[in-house]
Amino acid sequence: MKNIVQPSTLPGFMELLPKDQLVFNQMKDIIRNNYEKHGFLPIDTPVLEKQEVLLAKGGGETEKQIYAFQKGSTDIAMRFDLTVPLARYVSQHYSDLSFPFRRYHIGKVYRGERAQKGRFREFYQCDIDIIGNDKLSIINDGEIPSIIESTFMDLGFDEFTIHINNRRILNGFYRALGIDDTTDVLRVVDKLDKIGIDSVKEELEKLGLSQDSIEKIAEFIAIDGTTEEIFDQLDKLQVEDEDYKKGVEELKEVFEIASALGVKSEHMIPDMKIARGLDYYTGTVYETILDNYPSIGSVCSGGRYDDLASHYTKQKLPGVGISIGLSRLYYQLNEAGLLKSYDQKGTDCLIIPFDETKIEGLKLLKTLRDEGISCQLYGESGKIGKKFKYADHMDVPYAIVLGQSEVEGGKPKLRNMKTGEEESLTIDEILSVLKK
Amino acid sequence: MKNIVQPSTLPGFMELLPKDQLVFNQMKDIIRNNYEKHGFLPIDTPVLEKQEVLLAKGGGETEKQIYAFQKGSTDIAMRFDLTVPLARYVSQHYSDLSFPFRRYHIGKVYRGERAQKGRFREFYQCDIDIIGNDKLSIINDGEIPSIIESTFMDLGFDEFTIHINNRRILNGFYRALGIDDTTDVLRVVDKLDKIGIDSVKEELEKLGLSQDSIEKIAEFIAIDGTTEEIFDQLDKLQVEDEDYKKGVEELKEVFEIASALGVKSEHMIPDMKIARGLDYYTGTVYETILDNYPSIGSVCSGGRYDDLASHYTKQKLPGVGISIGLSRLYYQLNEAGLLKSYDQKGTDCLIIPFDETKIEGLKLLKTLRDEGISCQLYGESGKIGKKFKYADHMDVPYAIVLGQSEVEGGKPKLRNMKTGEEESLTIDEILSVLKK
Numbered sequence: 001m002k003n004i005v006q007p008s009t010l011p012g013f014m015e016l017l018p019k020d021q022l023v024f025n026q027m028k029d030i031i032r033n034n035y036e037k038h039g040f041l042p043i044d045t046p047v048l049e050k051q052e053v054l055l056a057k058g059g060g061e062t063e064k065q066i067y068a069f070q071k072g073s074t075d076i077a078m079r080f081d082l083t084v085p086l087a088r089y090v091s092q093h094y095s096d097l098s099f100p101f102r103r104y105h106i107g108k109v110y111r112g113e114r115a116q117k118g119r120f121r122e123f124y125q126c127d128i129d130i131i132g133n134d135k136l137s138i139i140n141d142g143e144i145p146s147i148i149e150s151t152f153m154d155l156g157f158d159e160f161t162i163h164i165n166n167r168r169i170l171n172g173f174y175r176a177l178g179i180d181d182t183t184d185v186l187r188v189v190d191k192l193d194k195i196g197i198d199s200v201k202e203e204l205e206k207l208g209l210s211q212d213s214i215e216k217i218a219e220f221i222a223i224d225g226t227t228e229e230i231f232d233q234l235d236k237l238q239v240e241d242e243d244y245k246k247g248v249e250e251l252k253e254v255f256e257i258a259s260a261l262g263v264k265s266e267h268m269i270p271d272m273k274i275a276r277g278l279d280y281y282t283g284t285v286y287e288t289i290l291d292n293y294p295s296i297g298s299v300c301s302g303g304r305y306d307d308l309a310s311h312y313t314k315q316k317l318p319g320v321g322i323s324i325g326l327s328r329l330y331y332q333l334n335e336a337g338l339l340k341s342y343d344q345k346g347t348d349c350l351i352i353p354f355d356e357t358k359i360e361g362l363k364l365l366k367t368l369r370d371e372g373i374s375c376q377l378y379g380e381s382g383k384i385g386k387k388f389k390y391a392d393h394m395d396v397p398y399a400i401v402l403g404q405s406e407v408e409g410g411k412p413k414l415r416n417m418k419t420g421e422e423e424s425l426t427i428d429e430i431l432s433v434l435k436k
Numbered sequence: 437m438k439n440i441v442q443p444s445t446l447p448g449f450m451e452l453l454p455k456d457q458l459v460f461n462q463m464k465d466i467i468r469n470n471y472e473k474h475g476f477l478p479i480d481t482p483v484l485e486k487q488e489v490l491l492a493k494g495g496g497e498t499e500k501q502i503y504a505f506q507k508g509s510t511d512i513a514m515r516f517d518l519t520v521p522l523a524r525y526v527s528q529h530y531s532d533l534s535f536p537f538r539r540y541h542i543g544k545v546y547r548g549e550r551a552q553k554g555r556f557r558e559f560y561q562c563d564i565d566i567i568g569n570d571k572l573s574i575i576n577d578g579e580i581p582s583i584i585e586s587t588f589m590d591l592g593f594d595e596f597t598i599h600i601n602n603r604r605i606l607n608g609f610y611r612a613l614g615i616d617d618t619t620d621v622l623r624v625v626d627k628l629d630k631i632g633i634d635s636v637k638e639e640l641e642k643l644g645l646s647q648d649s650i651e652k653i654a655e656f657i658a659i660d661g662t663t664e665e666i667f668d669q670l671d672k673l674q675v676e677d678e679d680y681k682k683g684v685e686e687l688k689e690v691f692e693i694a695s696a697l698g699v700k701s702e703h704m705i706p707d708m709k710i711a712r713g714l715d716y717y718t719g720t721v722y723e724t725i726l727d728n729y730p731s732i733g734s735v736c737s738g739g740r741y742d743d744l745a746s747h748y749t750k751q752k753l754p755g756v757g758i759s760i761g762l763s764r765l766y767y768q769l770n771e772a773g774l775l776k777s778y779d780q781k782g783t784d785c786l787i788i789p790f791d792e793t794k795i796e797g798l799k800l801l802k803t804l805r806d807e808g809i810s811c812q813l814y815g816e817s818g819k820i821g822k823k824f825k826y827a828d829h830m831d832v833p834y835a836i837v838l839g840q841s842e843v844e845g846g847k848p849k850l851r852n853m854k855t856g857e858e859e860s861l862t863i864d865e866i867l868s869v870l871k872k
Contacts, residue, residue, distance in 0.1 A: 005492040007527035007748035009482055010512065015525070017532050018477035018539065025478055037805055039783040039812025041454035042461055046445055046558050047483065047544060048503075056441040067484075067512075069505030071548050076446065076503075089451070091443035096453055098829040100816065103454065108483065112507050122482050132816070139794060139815030146802070260798040262806075312443035347475040358575060362696040366582070369473055370698075376475025379575030380536065380568070393534040 012113070012121035014327055019395060023342040024330050027155060028106060031126045031324060034151040035104035038143075040128050043103045045085040047110070051075035053088055056311035065111040078110040082127045082323070083308075090131055091312035099133035100140065106326075118335070120327050129321030131308055136318045138250055141284040141304055142257020144322055148288055148300050149263050151324075156341055159291040160299075162263075163271035166251045167281050167303070169234070170272075172244025173220060177213045185209075186275045189221055193273075193294075197222070221273050227255055230270045247283075254284055282306040286322060296332045300324045349434055350391045351377040352384070353402045360407045364400065367427060373434050391417055398434060448549070448557035450763055455831060459778040460766050463591060464542060467562045467760060470587040471540035474579070476564050479539045481521040483546070487511035489524050492747035501547040514546040518563045518759070519744075526567055527748035535569035536576065542762075554771070556763050565757030567744055572754045574686055577720040577740055578693020580758055584724055584736050585699050587760070592777055595727040596735075598699075599707035602687045603717050603739070605670070606708075608680025609656060613649045621645075622711045625657055629709075629730075633658070657709050663691055666706045683719075690720055718742040722758060732768045736760045785870055786827045787813040788820070789838045796843045800836065803863060809870050827853055834870060 009015050016024055036042075051068055054077045067078040079085050082105045090101060106126045113119055128147065130140045145162045152160050174182045188203045195203075197218060204214045223233045234248050251270055258268060276285040283304030290296060302322030309317050333339050349368060353361030361377050368375040376396075378387050384401075391399045401413040401422070411424040414433060425433070445451050452460055472478075487504055490513045503514040515521050518541045526537060542562045549555055564583065566576045581598045588596050610618045624639045631639075633654060640650045659669045670684050687706055694704060712721040719740030726732060738758030745753050769775050785804060789797030797813050804811040812832075814823050820837075827835045837849040837858070847860040850869060861869070 003747075004749065005488055005747055007489065007524045007745075008486070009524075009528075010484055010486055010510065013482040013484065015481055016479075017529060018479055021478045021480055024480070036782070037808070037810050039786075039810060041782045042457045043452075043454060044457055044460070045451055046449040048446055048449065048546070048558060050444070050446055052441055053443065056439075067505070067507060069503070071503060074446065088443045088445075092445075093453060098826050100814075102812065110484070122484060135816075137815040137817065139798075139813070142798075143813075143815075150805070256795075257798060260795045260802075262799075262802045309443075311439075311441055313440065346472070346477045350475075359692075359696045362575075362578075362693060363698075366696075366698045369586070372473070374473050374475060376538065377575070377579075378536075379573040379579075380571075381573065390534050 010121070012115040012119070014120050014122065014331070018346065020334070022346050023334075023339055024326075026342055027330060028124070028126070028326060030154045031151055031326065032104070032106060034147065034154060035106075035126070035128050038128075038147050038150070040102045040104040043086075043089060043105050044107065045079070045082075045089055045105070047078055047108065048076050049079055049085065049088070051077040053312075054079060054084055057084070065113055067110050067112055080111050081109050082107060082125050083129075083321075086127070086129060086131075087309035087317075088312055090317060091309045091315070094313065094315060099131060100136060101131040102128070103131075104128045118328060118331050120331075123325060123327035126324040126326050127321060129308075129319050131317050131319040134316050134318075136320065138253050138284075139257055141250070141320050142254045143261065144284075144286060144302070144320060145254070145258040145263045145268050146261035148286070148322065149267050152288065152300070157290060160267065161289050161291055162268040162300075163274050163287045163289060163298075164251065164254060164268055165271055165274045165285050166247040166254075166283055167275065167285060168243040168247030168283060169251065170247075170275055172241035172247055173237075173239055176239045176241045176244065177209075177216060179209070179213070185217070189217070189273060190275065192221060223272050227265060227268070227270060230272075234270075234272075250283060276301060276303050280305055284320065293332075293336060293338070296336070299329050346374070347376050347394065347396050348374045349376070349398045349400060350394065350396045351375065351400045351402060352387045352391070353377065353379075354404065355381060356404055357402045357407050361402050364402065364412065364427070368431070368434065371431055371435070373431075388415075400430065446557070448551040448555070450556050450558070450767070454782065456770070458782050459770075459775055460762075462778055463766060464560070464562070464762060466590045467587055467762065468540070468542060470583065470590060471542075471562070471564050474564075474583045474586070476538045476540040479522075479525060479541050480543065481515070481518075481525055481541070483514055483544065484512050485515055485521065485524070487513045489748075490515060490520055493520070501549055503546050503548055516547050517545050518543060518561050519565075519757075522563070522565060522567075523745035523753075524748055526753060527745045527751070530749065530751060535567065536572060537567040538564070539567075540564045554764060554767050556767075559761060559763035562760040562762050563757060565744075565755050567753050567755040570752050570754075572756065574689050574720075575693055577686070577756050578690045579697060580720075580722060580738065580756060581690070581694040581699045581704050582697035584722070584758065585703050588724065588736070593726060596703065597725050597727055598704040598736075599710050599723045599725060599734075600687065600690060600704060601707055601710045601721050602683040602690075602719055603711065603721060604679040604683030604719060605687065606683075606711055608677035608683055609673075609675055612675045612677045612680065613645075613652060615645070615649070621653070625653070625709060626711065628657060659708050663701060663704070663706060666708075670706075670708075686719060712737060712739050716741055720756065729768075729772055729774070732772070735765050782810070783812050783830065783832050784810045785812070785834045785836060786830065786832045787811065787836045787838060788823045788827070789813065789815075790840065791817060792840055793838045793843050797838050800838065800848065800863070804867070804870065807867055807871070809867075824851075836866065 066080050108122055109125050110122055148162050184207050192200050201214050223230055274287050281303035285303035287298035288300040304320040306318050308319045351361050351365055365377045399415045406412045413422050414425050414430050415422045502516050544558055545561050546558055584598050620643050628636050637650050659666055710723050717739035721739035723734035724736040740756040742754050743752055744755045787797050787801055801813045835851045842848045849858050850861050850866050851858045
């Protein structure tokens with residue numbers, strides 16, 4: 001007897017049943033369609049790259065998580081995001097691209113993280129970036145919120161807020177307080193929602209900041225209100241720093257541009273608390289929160305960076321981009337029961353012939369498919385009950401029963417699988433029902 | 437100064453420029469749409485699997501080519517096809533699936549082959565399979581040619597032939613000659629097109645076959661004509677073997693079913709020369725040849741197998757399926773200049789505002805996108821010539837020039853980028869041109 005190997009996937013790898021996969025793919029299609037509608041072109045880079053390329057930046061958490069191995073004498077690694085491959089791609093194909101280069105990339109990336117609920121070692125990222133050659137207009141930063149809005153509306157959400165900040169405001173504000181290295185301060189401020197303002201103040205004190213500075217930071221991160229009110233307060237702070245002023249100016253422009261593109265005012269807000277990581281972004285930063293599910297965290301984030309590909313080219317390539325972590329988003333929305341409105345139907349119709357009407361069934365199958373209807377014939381022999389059970393389990397909305405009498409009368413029975421209603425209809429009538 | 441790492445991909449990995457990627461993605465979409473229209477549901481399995489799972493069958497060329505590595509204490513491998521993951525998937529999720537289980541899977545697979553022109557180490561496979569529980573009707577074998585026909589017609593080909601055989605015919609025919617292990621004979625016969633009948637006979641002689649057997653084999657593989665003529669000749673051979681008879685009967689049924697599904701007679705032919713590998717397939721086998729480009733080899737192959745997942749389950753799971761190796765197909769068609777009819781345009785329209793009309797340009801951008809037009813605004817400052825050059829390079833069919841006078845008059849200039857013609861039109865007029 002043959003040895004049986006237990007069929008199972010590696011821990012931390014997502015795999016869905018077909019009916020869930022249909023929902024996942026719908027979400028992926030919606031994102032792709034939005035990216036294309038907004039004038040982004042597709043790229044598709046290899047999952048495997050040279051280790052020296054992927055790790056050119058080097059160091060940190062990433063290097064520990066990366067899947068890396070040798071094949072022959074080659075050091076290979078699996079990509080852990082789509083940004084490093086983009087930097088390599090743009091550097092390598094620089095002379096073949098037009099700038100601003102607008103690309104979208106939807107693909108799997110790999111991180112050997114410690115397994116935990118909702119964290120996957122293989123997951124889809126859906127990225128767009130706009131890369132300039134030497135410079136890139138702020139108009140691109142202003143376009144991003146309209147792409148996020150359009151995508152999440154199409155994904156079925158109306159209540160979300162894009163939180164927008166500008167790293168120059170942060171750098172300028174903290175520099176004016178005499179804080180040059182903002183890493184620790186931003187890390188503390190980032191915990192505000194979790195630990196509250198009093199604990200933030202305590203932690204800032206531990207960092208050795210003066211009471212005066214701490215009060216000013218508290219005031220700064222408490223800035224709130226409408227977009228106009230927030231800009232008023234930013235002006236009133238009268239921070240004497242060129243970066244601060246430039247950052248506020250850019251942030252105002254982003255809101256002006258996004259408004260011209262029709263982004264609803266309730267869908268975006270300036271937020272002095274967000275910073276998006278610590279060394280990558282240099283200007284505008286974005287986080288997107290589902291208003292009723294803030295615990296999910298940001299569902300779409302990104303920002304502006306000065307220099308995409310300094311590890312691969314001397315060209316200065318500034319850019320702005322966002323990323324949707326689709327696998328995690330899908331998982332969390334599904335857990336929260338928010339994907340029920342999605343249609344899980346794959347196939348429109350199942351034709352059920354009898355043994356003696358199989359050929360007629362096949363001809364009907366062709367007719368329906370020629371009309372663009374996604375259709376399947378149940379070709380196995382067996383009792384009618386088993387066949388309906390199959391139709392039920394497949395979630396097809398309609399079944400067509402084709403006995404000898406139906407063939408002779410030219411009127412197959414169309415069964416609505418939800419209601420159980422059956423009607424004898426001509427092929428034309430069936431077509432008009434199925435096309436609805 | 438920073439160290440610059442040479443930006444390059446690993447040898448043997450395909451990477452396309454966006455305009456080629458658009459064509460590749462169109463082909464992928466056409467294949468996916470056809471698979472869905474024919475009632476197949478999507479699955480998406482991890483690229484990484486447990487080594488013991490992927491190599492359960494073990495041995496052979498595959499094991500040498502596989503990308504395998506350790507992470508922590510886990511032995512991991514990258515999938516080298518989509519069939520082994522399917523076998524694992526169906527075994528693992530057996531109780532959640534309905535049979536016949538019709539799935540499509542389009543994804544990347546990995547083989548560390550010796551690099552050579554047109555062979556890739558990472559490539560897309562586009563597979564469909566229909567898996568039965570214990571048994572599976574021949575009707576499914578008959579449906580496959582109609583799916584191949586529909587897919588390749590949609591891909592833009594009309595002149596192709598699906599060569600169909602049945603392994604039982606081969607087994608029965610050769611067994612009747614006293615040849616039980618057909619491996620060597622089939623390997624020689626497979627070379628017929630390359631080396632000619634005389635060399636085939638010589639090689640068969642070297643295998644120790646009698647002159648009588650060699651003549652019968654020569655007669656068998658020379659069987660030719662229309663489908664009807666071929667079936668006549670198969671009957672006339674009067675091979676006294678049950679498998680042979682059953683095989684011929686099945687093959688006839690496949691042609692009958694495919695005809696009922698409307699497959700054109702010139703698109704399929706019985707072919708006693710094809711066998712598709714040596715130990716996997718047990719019934720119907722398919723190869724698809726582009727009539728004018730036979731040197732490309734089969735562009736879509738597959739067949740019937742008795743038992744998909746014997747390494748993972750005691751359930752008997754017979755199936756039938758086909759696979760399109762998309763990366764290789766794309767490469768070969770592109771090399772042969774056969775993809776020129778594909779439309780490379782990604783974005784429908786580029787809006788070119790001046791500095792003082794940017795906000796108006798953004799409003800127009802929103803209007804067009806709301807109407808479903810894929811559209812981009814050139815937001816950088818610079819001379820008009822540079823902007824047109826960008827439009828040219830991006831292959832957009834239309835550009836809209838929006839100066840102050842155009843804004844005031846309510847009639848932007850629409851430029852046909854192919855002809856260079858410009859017309860001042862109202863927004864409604866522009867929409868009706870772009871929607872064509």
